Amino acid sequence: MLKTETKNLQSKLADYCRTGELTLTTEVNQKHVKHYRRLVYNIIDDILESAFPVFFEFASDEMWDEMVNTFFSKHNCRTPHVWKVPGEFYEYACKENWKEKHKIPFLEDLLLFEWIEMDIHTMKDETIPAYKKEGDWNKSIVILNPEYRILTTQYPVHTTPPVYLNEKTKGQYFILIYRLPETGSIQFLDISVLYALTIEKIEEEKTIPALVDELQTIFNFPDKTEAQNHIISFLEDLTQKGFVLGFKN
Amino acid sequence: MKIPSVGNGGRDFLFNRKIMLNGKTGIGFRKDFAEEFLNEKILKPHFIEVAPENWIDMGGYWKKIFDKVTGQTPLLCHGLSLSIGSPDELDWEFLKKLKLFLKQYNVQIYSEHLSYAKCDNAHLYDLLPIPFTDDAVKHTANRIKQVQDFLERKIAIENVSYYTPVAPQMDEPTFISAIANEADCNLLLDVNNIYVNAFNHKYIAKEFLHKLPLERVAYIHMAGHLQVDEDLIIDTHGENIIDPVFDLFEYTIQHVKPVPVLLERDFNIPELNELQGELNRLQKICDKAWIKEHA
Numbered sequence: 001m002l003k004t005e006t007k008n009l010q011s012k013l014a015d016y017c018r019t020g021e022l023t024l025t026t027e028v029n030q031k032h033v034k035h036y037r038r039l040v041y042n043i044i045d046d047i048l049e050s051a052f053p054v055f056f057e058f059a060s061d062e063m064w065d066e067m068v069n070t071f072f073s074k075h076n077c078r079t080p081h082v083w084k085v086p087g088e089f090y091e092y093a094c095k096e097n098w099k100e101k102h103k104i105p106f107l108e109d110l111l112l113f114e115w116i117e118m119d120i121h122t123m124k125d126e127t128i129p130a131y132k133k134e135g136d137w138n139k140s141i142v143i144l145n146p147e148y149r150i151l152t153t154q155y156p157v158h159t160t161p162p163v164y165l166n167e168k169t170k171g172q173y174f175i176l177i178y179r180l181p182e183t184g185s186i187q188f189l190d191i192s193v194l195y196a197l198t199i200e201k202i203e204e205e206k207t208i209p210a211l212v213d214e215l216q217t218i219f220n221f222p223d224k225t226e227a228q229n230h231i232i233s234f235l236e237d238l239t240q241k242g243f244v245l246g247f248k249n
Numbered sequence: 250m251k252i253p254s255v256g257n258g259g260r261d262f263l264f265n266r267k268i269m270l271n272g273k274t275g276i277g278f279r280k281d282f283a284e285e286f287l288n289e290k291i292l293k294p295h296f297i298e299v300a301p302e303n304w305i306d307m308g309g310y311w312k313k314i315f316d317k318v319t320g321q322t323p324l325l326c327h328g329l330s331l332s333i334g335s336p337d338e339l340d341w342e343f344l345k346k347l348k349l350f351l352k353q354y355n356v357q358i359y360s361e362h363l364s365y366a367k368c369d370n371a372h373l374y375d376l377l378p379i380p381f382t383d384d385a386v387k388h389t390a391n392r393i394k395q396v397q398d399f400l401e402r403k404i405a406i407e408n409v410s411y412y413t414p415v416a417p418q419m420d421e422p423t424f425i426s427a428i429a430n431e432a433d434c435n436l437l438l439d440v441n442n443i444y445v446n447a448f449n450h451k452y453i454a455k456e457f458l459h460k461l462p463l464e465r466v467a468y469i470h471m472a473g474h475l476q477v478d479e480d481l482i483i484d485t486h487g488e489n490i491i492d493p494v495f496d497l498f499e500y501t502i503q504h505v506k507p508v509p510v511l512l513e514r515d516f517n518i519p520e521l522n523e524l525q526g527e528l529n530r531l532q533k534i535c536d537k538a539w540i541k542e543h544a
Contacts, residue, residue: 032413
């Protein structure tokens with residue numbers, strides 16, 4: 001029903017807002033149309049700046065502007081929720097391999113960490129499973145707060161400012177990020193690979209002795225009882241920190 | 250910072266109850282003043298308005314706040330992303346979520362902008378002017394009808410501020426009227442936008458007003474703006490309402506039935522008592538015009 005001519009006008013105006021390249025001539029007021037580009041661009045720039053404060057601070061103005069411009073002009077933003085655009089920015093940075101292009105090896109890790117922090121803060125509420133406070137660490141199934149992610153990164157973007165991230169700091173890091181059910185505030189913890197796998201096994205409803213048996217094949221614990229005690233101690237600490245909720249009913 | 254209690258904070262009380270908001274004033278609810286709004290009780294609107302896009306799928310801290318606020322104060326919704334004038338397909342997944350949200354929060358009025366915010370499959374997150382053409386009238390009216398059918402309610406479309414016409418075949422009031430009449434939808438009359446457009450496009454605001462189907466007005470918006478050039482005002486929602494816009498509002502409401510009136514303040518937000526002062530001034534004008542006339 002919409003004529004091609006009208007569709008093209010709309011498309012050209014939208015394209016101008018995204019790229020800054022105006023192909024409309026007498027159809028619009030040349031002096032005033034520029035405000036559309038400015039207003040639209042500022043919305044995207046502001047939402048990305050507030051989502052990635054650490055990277056924004058690190059990046060030069062030129063690099064930041066180029067990234068925002070490239071992203072907005074070449075990527076079709078899919079989400080109707082503007083606050084979810086930073087997630088698409090992260091995906092785009094990975095797809096276009098910006099860490100190589102801009103020679104920032106930790107770029108993807110940093111963007112992911114900053115985005116996930118925001119994503120978990122705003123994510124839809126998960127149903128908290130039924131649990132009891134008291135249980136036997138050696139027999140009961142542990143119940144976790146379901147509002148969390150474990151990130152695996154190559155750089156310690158959660159503890160180290162970008163200027164200090166380099167080949168020497170490269171390794172394998174596991175970051176537990178979770179949301180406290182009562183307050184909605186975000187917590188993050190640097191955890192070991194053992195504890196990351198422990199959490200994964202608990203999600204599979206394994207008891208602690210059972211998961212230690214499975215992890216034995218990976219870690220070859222010299223003393224399984226000692227390993228089990230370490231894990232229980234870790235989980236007790238996470239109970240205090242609001243990540244472990246209790247035990248399965 | 251006080252943390253609100255878990256639960257729906259009293260929304261059960263408001264649920265399924267139609268609160269009479271005609272002739273009452275409300276405010277655009279912002280995260281910037283959410284905690285102060287809940288804890289200080291300085292701002293006392295009869296209702297609040299939000300963009301549903303900013304709250305659908307939201308959990309955690311902000312959902313707790315939102316549930317608490319909407320448990321105390323009726324909610325109206327004003328959309329940003331529906332992109333009713335877009336050449337693209339309607340986003341049915343979004344509409345499904347929207348329908349649930351409107352039901353969940355017992356939203357009495359849902360409005361959208363007469364503009365487009367998505368094109369070529371890409372969201373722009375701002376409001377672009379639709380070309381005032383015959384085919385755009387039919388296209389947009391048809392989409393409004395589809396949305397109304399799906400949501401099982403009438404929606405209100407807002408006259409938007411715009412900074413350049415785009416190859417128009419007709420004037421703005423003809424365009425708005427044709428769409429509203431063809432779609433049989435309501436109008437959200439943004440009085441500040443009439444003032445802004447009258448200045449930017451050199452027409453007389455009161456004459457413009459009378460060319461609109463005023464019997465369709467279901468909701469009114471008021472806001473501040475910023476003059477950025479000798480011949481251009483931008484609708485910023487970041488300044489106080491100026492006296493000439495208050496005057497135009499006073500004139501306008503003499504010609505429409507009592508409806509809810511919203512104060513929009515999205516940026517540069519002042520102390521809440523200052524916002525309440527603007528609300529009081531709007532309410533006083535409403536009471537003068539509507540209580541006298543409809544007593």
